Amino acid sequence: MRRTRVRFAPSPTGPLHMGGVRTALYNFLYARQKGGDFIIRIEDTDSARFVPGAEKYIIEALNWCGIKADEGVDENGNIVEIPSEKHPHAPYRQSQRRGIYRKYAEELVEKGWAYYAFDSAEELASMRSEAEGKGETFIYNYQSREKLKNSLTLPKEEVERLLESTTDWTVRFKMPQDRVVAMDDLIRGHVEVNTSTLDDKVLWKRADELPTYHLANIVDDHLMEITEVIRGEEWLPSLPLHYLLYEAFGWSETMPRFAHLPLLLKPVGNGKLSKRDGDKMGFPVFPLHWVNSAGETYHGYREDGYFPEAFVNMLAMLGWNPGTEQEIFSMQELIEQFSLDKVSKSGAKFNPDKAKWYNKEYLRAKSNEELAREYLPVLKEQGVEADFDYVCKVVGIIKERATFVSDFWTIAPYLFVAPSEYVEKDLKKFGTAENYAMALEAIKADAELEEYIRAKEWPMGKVMNCIRLGLSGSGSGLAIADIISCIGKEEAIKRMEKLADHLLCA
RNA sequence: GGUCGGUUCGUAUAACGGUUAGUACUCAAGAUUUUCAUUCUUGCAACAGGAGUUCGAUUCUCCUACCGACUACCA
Numbered sequence: 001m002r003r004t005r006v007r008f009a010p011s012p013t014g015p016l017h018m019g020g021v022r023t024a025l026y027n028f029l030y031a032r033q034k035g036g037d038f039i040i041r042i043e044d045t046d047s048a049r050f051v052p053g054a055e056k057y058i059i060e061a062l063n064w065c066g067i068k069a070d071e072g073v074d075e076n077g078n079i080v081e082i083p084s085e086k087h088p089h090a091p092y093r094q095s096q097r098r099g100i101y102r103k104y105a106e107e108l109v110e111k112g113w114a115y116y117a118f119d120s121a122e123e124l125a126s127m128r129s130e131a132e133g134k135g136e137t138f139i140y141n142y143q144s145r146e147k148l149k150n151s152l153t154l155p156k157e158e159v160e161r162l163l164e165s166t167t168d169w170t171v172r173f174k175m176p177q178d179r180v181v182a183m184d185d186l187i188r189g190h191v192e193v194n195t196s197t198l199d200d201k202v203l204w205k206r207a208d209e210l211p212t213y214h215l216a217n218i219v220d221d222h223l224m225e226i227t228e229v230i231r232g233e234e235w236l237p238s239l240p241l242h243y244l245l246y247e248a249f250g251w252s253e254t255m256p257r258f259a260h261l262p263l264l265l266k267p268v269g270n271g272k273l274s275k276r277d278g279d280k281m282g283f284p285v286f287p288l289h290w291v292n293s294a295g296e297t298y299h300g301y302r303e304d305g306y307f308p309e310a311f312v313n314m315l316a317m318l319g320w321n322p323g324t325e326q327e328i329f330s331m332q333e334l335i336e337q338f339s340l341d342k343v344s345k346s347g348a349k350f351n352p353d354k355a356k357w358y359n360k361e362y363l364r365a366k367s368n369e370e371l372a373r374e375y376l377p378v379l380k381e382q383g384v385e386a387d388f389d390y391v392c393k394v395v396g397i398i399k400e401r402a403t404f405v406s407d408f409w410t411i412a413p414y415l416f417v418a419p420s421e422y423v424e425k426d427l428k429k430f431g432t433a434e435n436y437a438m439a440l441e442a443i444k445a446d447a448e449l450e451e452y453i454r455a456k457e458w459p460m461g462k463v464m465n466c467i468r469l470g471l472s473g474s475g476s477g478l479a480i481a482d483i484i485s486c487i488g489k490e491e492a493i494k495r496m497e498k499l500a501d502h503l504l505c506a
Numbered sequence: 507g508g509u510c511g512g513u514u515c516g517u518a519u520a521a522c523g524g525u526u527a528g529u530a531c532u533c534a535a536g537a538u539u540u541u542c543a544u545u546c547u548u549g550c551a552a553c554a555g556g557a558g559u560u561c562g563a564u565u566c567u568c569c570u571a572c573c574g575a576c577u578a579c580c581a
Contacts (some may be wrong), residue, residue: 011581022573046580121579137507137577188511197509202579213581237510237576259529260511263574267517270573316532321519325529344512344519347574351517354531401543411543430541450540464540476542 003255004036005489006228008062009217011043012054015298016061018350018456019232019264022315026261027230029316029338039224040072042079042093043217045097045210051293055093064302065312065344068271089224094216101211104219104249105171105204109151112205113248116151117172118162124147140198142177158241158396162380171204171317173241173248175213181240186228187257193240201241214238218245220251221256230259230340233347255417261341262319263347273350283352287311294328306355310362313466314355318348324382328361359405374405382409390486412478415486418495420475424503426475432502434467443467443489449480467492469498 004146010016016024031038031110040062042055059077062069074080074094080087081096108114117140124140130217131138138144145152148174151159162169179195203215211219221229239258246255264273267281278285289300301311313329321344322329328339363371373393380387386394399410422431437456445452453463465471465475471483471492484492 009581013581043581049580117579119579124579135507139508141575166534168579172579191510193510197577199577205579207579210579212579217581232575233511234575234581239510262512265574272574317518319518323520324519327530348519349517351531354518400545414572426541453540460540462540468541474542478542480540 002225002227003229004031004034005039005225006036006230007039007041007221007224008069009043009220009231010058011045011049012051012273013049013059014051014054014292014403015052015286015288017273017275018057018301018315020060021065021067021287022264022318023230023232023261024062024067025065025312025315026320026338026340026343028146029335030228030230030340031070032335033338036227037070038067038068038245039089039226040069040092041224041404042095042221043213044095045212045216047095047208047210055140057288057290064287065308067312068368085482089220094220095210097216097220100212100223101204101215101219101355102209105211105215108169108203108248110174111248112174114171114173115145116163117200117202118149118154118166118169118170120168123360137338139199139431140172140194141175141206145174145200153367157266167206169206170202172200173203173245174183174243175200175241183239183243183258185239186230186262187234187262187343188236188258188345191236191239193241195244198240201238201459212401214241214245218242218249222246222249222251222254226256228259229256230261233260233263236260258341262344264318265349273382276401281352283355287373296298301355305406306359307362307366310358311355313362314358318350319344328358328365355386356403363402363404365401368396368399368430370400371395371405371408378406378409379416380397382413386416397478397486412472414472414485415478418491419471421473422469422499423474426469430462430465430475430497431470432466433503435462436500436503438463439466439470440496440500443470444494449484467496470496 006027008027010020040059044050056077059073059079063077071087071089072080074087079093080090081093083090105114109116128138140148148151154162175198176195181193181195183191183193185191193455202212204211239260243255246252265271266273266277267283273285275285275298276304284299284301284304286298286300287302289303290298292298302308311361312331312334316329316334316338317327320338320342323342369392372388372395376388377389379391392469394412394415395408398408401411402408438453438456442449442456442458442463444451445503447455450460455461464480467480468477468483469475471480471487472478
């Protein structure tokens with residue numbers, strides 16, 4: 001039995017979106033549950049699409065979520081470049097591993113599983129558009145490779161010469177004709193594909209001396225002794241190629257098992273969740289906010305006030321469930337209960353309302369002290385200096401009404417500063433001279449407020465709301481008793497007296 | 507177009523041949539509350555369609571429809 005080793009292998013082409021975070025999370029949960037290793041590897045073989053900062057973003061995002069790598073990333077959050085006991089397969093960045101792939105590509109050519117192709121990208125592009133013009137599709141495969149410029153069709157000397165003198169050739173996989181590849185997926189079960197429908201994928205490019213995803217991925221997974229590959233469904237179509245690659249290298253015995261996760265879909269309409277959706281529909285698609293090169297900012301769950309635990313919990317339930325009715329899970333519980341065979345096969349439409357609900361649940365479960373600590377900076381920003389114990393008390397009263405810590409201030413700023421203006425409509429409704437007289441008397445009285453009003457047989461609603469208006473500036477909100485218990489009776493009387501000025505003005 | 511995958515209330519999902527098809531979010535109504543919110547109760551709402559297999563199909567098979575992914579010298 002091999003030690004479980006799984007990896008998350010993002011491409012630093014931009015910020016990681018929530019689908020990617022979920023993939024990382026499932027890998028992490030799986031590794032932890034099996035007592036194995038969770039490895040992070042950066043697949044930056046496409047130099048053209050490289051985005052500065054994306055790698056740091058990815059690691060920081062995973063860190064925020066509590067998804068820590070066992071291998072590939074050091075304590076400082078940097079991708080490991082030099083091998084050590086803990087990180088034996090360094091470097092974990094494919095661009096820095098470029099030296100190792102060429103010989104594997106050549107091994108395949110020697111074995112007859114691949115060949116050198118000399119067609120330029122432009123030639124292929126024009127063949128493609130030409131075919132398209134005729135309503136056909138150009139595929140580089142067993143049908144067309146005999147007519148193209150490659151080591152299968154050119155004389156040996158010519159091949160040698162081109163290999164030496166040109167730099168834009170590639171190594172292509174020689175996809176067998178009419179072979180049925182039978183595959184087993186941990187989530188989807190048995191899948192079969194006929195190789196005649198597949199094409200000769202580029203494995204390695206002379207131009208930048210870099211492999212493409214397929215080669216790099218298989219070679220690295222093999223070298224890093226990966227036991228399970230848990231990745232997005234978009235990879236399912238290339239699974240036959242990957243199976244064949246393992247076969248071609250003679251690594252079938254140790255080939256990892258595969259699990260293809262369902263996609264995350266847009267909340268409304270069709271299609272998979274994309275970067276733009278979030279800002280269009282008012283919810284984040286990224287764990288952390290992101291500013292692109294054009295200076296546009298995208299929302300992030302962290303900056304929008306979500307707790308990482310809530311975000312992770314919500315994400316975990318998108319496409320997986322334990323089969324029980326439990327919905328709130330700590331990371332530890334997720335590790336214990338996660339299982340690939342309970343991952344659903346169909347794509348999940350993400351529901352922003354549910355994300356908020358999760359946050360609300362987590363917010364309520366937190367201690368007043370913890371929430372107060374998070375609230376303090378907000379208060380400071382509002383120019384409020386408040387005693388920690390007082391903030392704890394306030395938080396205890398208002399947290400039931402909040403989804404985010406950032407809601408706290410809006411819910412009851414009047415627990416820190418006296419209202420300077422009053423809601424017009426409530427002023428009209430409750431701020432009558434008659435109400436005010438009763439309210440002022442009641443608040444000044446020595447007796448318990450509610451009892452006093454009841455004893456006087458005054459209209460409870462009118463008097464109470466007039467008091468609320470004076471204390472909070474609005475006719476709706478917290479319980480009067482709660483407000484007074486925070487600001488104190490003296491301040492309450494002061495605020496009621498201040499209300500009088502506004503009544504006169506009106 | 508081709509290949510592959512998918513399809514249970516609006517959404518996420520439960521059910522692994524026999525249930526009044528459950529739960530959560532959303533929404534609506536009612537109760538509680540001095541107001542709003544909370545809380546509680548109730549309600550609305552689904553097996554894509556058609557053939558089989560079976561004593562019996564949401565569940566198994568096939569077909570159709572629809573949705574999605576892939577179809578790059580991108581991952």
